[in-house]
Amino acid sequence: MFTEEQIRRYSRHILLPEVGGAGQRRLLAARVLLLGAGGLGSPTAYYLAAAGVGTLGICDPDVVDLSNLQRQILHAEADLGRPKVDSAAEKLRALNPDVRVVCHRTGIDRGNALDLLADYDLVVDGTDNFATRYLVADACHLAGKPLVHGSIFRFEGQVTVFLPGEGPCYRCLYPEPPPAGLVPSCQEAGVLGVLPGIIGTVQAAEAIKLLLGIGRPLVGRLLTYDALEMDFHTLAVHRDPACSLCGDTPSITALGEYGFSCEVGACPTA
């Protein structure tokens, strides 16, 4: 049963035939893990909290830095030096007390990944380095968790959805990580501040669709966005039967070493 406040708060969802009371209850019962409370994680977390996703896990090891505030809208000047998970939790609880925010003040690694995922129905990747992305993709596949992938670079971003057992996985798209040194780090490359706002919001929309089971998710499709051209494209991506993770005879059956990383220090969140 909804409370009076919930009926008013979620009335615009309840009015939609595709959501209704049943869909809103699904959202309230859903548990989503956000990896990163940075540029991508900020809008995703805000919209998922506003939508009434009942449990939001936020995983981020970092503290708020002044250079984050150009794009990471969960955090404010008063939060400088605070753990991002704490700053995020405070904003999200203020927005919607229906949401239980679970703070994981840690990075995700091969040691904790499967334990972290176990408590959640769906994962949204807002991390910004190849090591973590491969780890997250492998862990979600092995744990059978849907993964909403997003990434940004300078003026361009992309989003896709990986559903274990349906469509391609991250390794079908990018079989091997790029050689260390070839990819500029986030510090070197720069990023347009509004870009993660757009990409993170698309990730939130995909997450909500998956939780509700409505529409056509970006499974087997890679959405790319170019802010300079103001152009969205959707490319078909196919499952690779020879894929080392989801192929017919996979070679990856457990989490391995993910030594390659961002060149200059750690930059776990976009």
Place this chain on the structure above:
Amino acid sequence: MPHRLKRYLGMELAPVAVRILRGDPAPPGGATGSPTYCDLVLRAARGERFVLDPASVRRLSCPNPELALGFREPRFADVQPRIEGGTTAVVIGGEEADVWLFILTPAQVTRLATLLGGMQVSFRGEMAVCGEATAQVYRTEKANLSFLCQGCRELSGYRDDQVVVGLTPAEVAAVGKKIEEGRKR
């Protein structure tokens, strides 16, 4: 004429012509989706044109206009103001009007009321744009003012300082003439 009034009052949005067809077949192109009548009026004020036929009026997310505009008769309790059943289509936007709807601020209503030589208004905040501003003006052939209804305030895109006045084409012409004469003097 309605456009002269728009300039004179300094209106932000264009007056909206509402044509009520009784017995004539509905023009093609019934409105799609499930907007509200109030939404369609607001969009028509920005230049769009919509046709409500019996099928599209049933798809609206608010069921009031079906009754207020005379697409059906009430079954359980009389609800006013409304046009008697027999409407076959309503065209929102364009140039042909049985009722003109003006989206105004209170200050603009002040000036309009003076031009009209006063208004006897009647509103209760229910069935507002469809009933108070459209159906009642159509039936009584007298201008009326509506402060909109709660559903419209919540679901449609009106600002808190926007109200809707319905005028007959004759009133629009008379007011237009007054403005013209005022300029000559």
Place this chain on the structure above:
Amino acid sequence: MKADRELDLKGEICPYTFVKSKLALEEIAVGEVLRVVVDYPPAVENVPRSMENEGNEVLSVQPIGPSQWEIMVRKVG
């Protein structure tokens, strides 16, 4: 007629008459009957119409007091 669920909408106006009756119908099983009490005149016409538009069967609408009505609806789909 016995209702499986009661919904008191006295004091409610649009759009919450609709939102709440829609929620109440979602919460009962197909074939069950919902009794809705309203005191907002447009709701006497609106609530039954919205429920029909969503495919349900309106069994009766009756005045039960001064400015109060009872709407009986059977959930169909």
